Amino acid sequence: MPRRHLPPPPPPAHLRAWHDEAVLRDDRATFLAELARQSLGLTRLLLLWSVAAVFAFGWSFLGMALMSFEQGDGLGAVIGAVFAALGFGVLVPAGFWFAWGARRDREVRQLLCAWAESEPPAGVPAGHPAAGLRLCAPGRSLGWLLSSAVLCAAGLWVAFGWAASARPDGTTYATYAEVAYYIGLGMILWVTGLLGAGKAAAHYRWAARVFTGPATRASR
Secondary structure, eight states: OOOOOOOOOOOOGGGGGGSOHHHHHHHHHHHHHHHHHHHHSHHHHHHHHHHHHHHHHHHHHHHHHHHHHHTOSHHHHHHHHHHHHHHHHHHHHHHHHHHHHHHHHHHHHHHHHHHHHSOOOTTSOTTOHHHHHHHHOHHHHHHHHHHHHHHHHHHHHHHHHHHTTBOSSOSSSBOHHHHHHHHHHHHHHHHHHHHHHHHHHHHHHHHIIIIIHHHHHHHO
16 A cells, blocks of 8 residues: 655644744644544555455465364375465564554554644634544544454454364364364454454544543533
């Protein structure tokens, strides 16, 4: 996916007096909206799912390796070693990709906090509900939560459903190697769903606390 450039950080407090107040006010609103889209937009959700798909692809090779090792013969051991090498060859780059995405999310969050803590627009309180509602992004947050809940449910069903059918012979039930594969696949789905739900909930709580909390408390 193409890299989207991040907005610059807000100017230091001692330099803001040298800038035009209207320009700073417009920059603050524009950059906060852009950072909120980058933090909780559809692109970030698809990126998270893409990383999970790569992890699942790599784990599939490891699952085939376990099934080959379970055969207990020399040919199965050789084939299992090849599948294991392919699996690690996919999982290691996926881990770096995940680390890059986590670092990117941390940068976006730091910029969001920095711009939110900068001087609010003149005459508009920091907790103005209109700005808070836009930055809370309730629609995007709900979409992240619902899709993540589906992933969590699917992951738990895949993991525990196959684990309950484990038998050593594998004639009518899943073998232990198959169960290990499906438990790993289910955990990938479950962790991906947890990450998505946690990200959406954390963003919504942060925006509600920073932008709508003071105004709400003042109106009571």
